[in-house]
Amino acid sequence: MSFQLLLNVIIAFTWMFLRGIWTGPSFLIGFFWGAVIIFTFRRFFHQRFYLEKIYAIVKLLLIFLRELFKSNIAVIQDVLRPKLKLQPAIFAMPTRLEKDWEITTLSLLITLTPGTLVIDVSDDNSTLYIHAMNTDDIDEVIKDIQHTFEKAIMEVSR
Secondary structure, rough: EEEEHHHHHHHHHHHHHHHOOHHHHHHHHHHHHHHHHHHHHHHHOOOOOOHHHHHHHHHHHHHHHHHOOOOOOHHHHHHHOOOOOOOOOOEEEOOOOOHHHHHHHHHHHHHHHHEEEEEEOOOOOOOOEEEEEEOHHHHHHHHHHHHHHHHHHHHHHH
């Protein structure tokens, strides 16, 4: 990814040099054409096209913001009820993530989402132990985490 980005910046500066216009818009035009050139020759690179990874990172951020908003609303509803009907749970969630930074990212995203907290990670990094403030169905919560955060993290890393 970094090689493709560096190559794109070099193409953008070459564009500015050949045009003789040293402005921001000229750089952006050169950067666009550099991205088109790199996309055209992407089969010669051993890694996937770098803008795909940037798209996956933005997608992960948007998923986190959506889940953050939904969980904030759920926690506010739980707190403002006249009678608390909470069903807290501690459960084990298996994960397909392998790298340490992937597991750390997943743990942080879960912990930053209100109403959930990662308590521990197993020694072999295959299971996360999670506390949920209010849950009706543990299997649904596990599937939700695996289909949102875990899937998005795998798109970024692989």
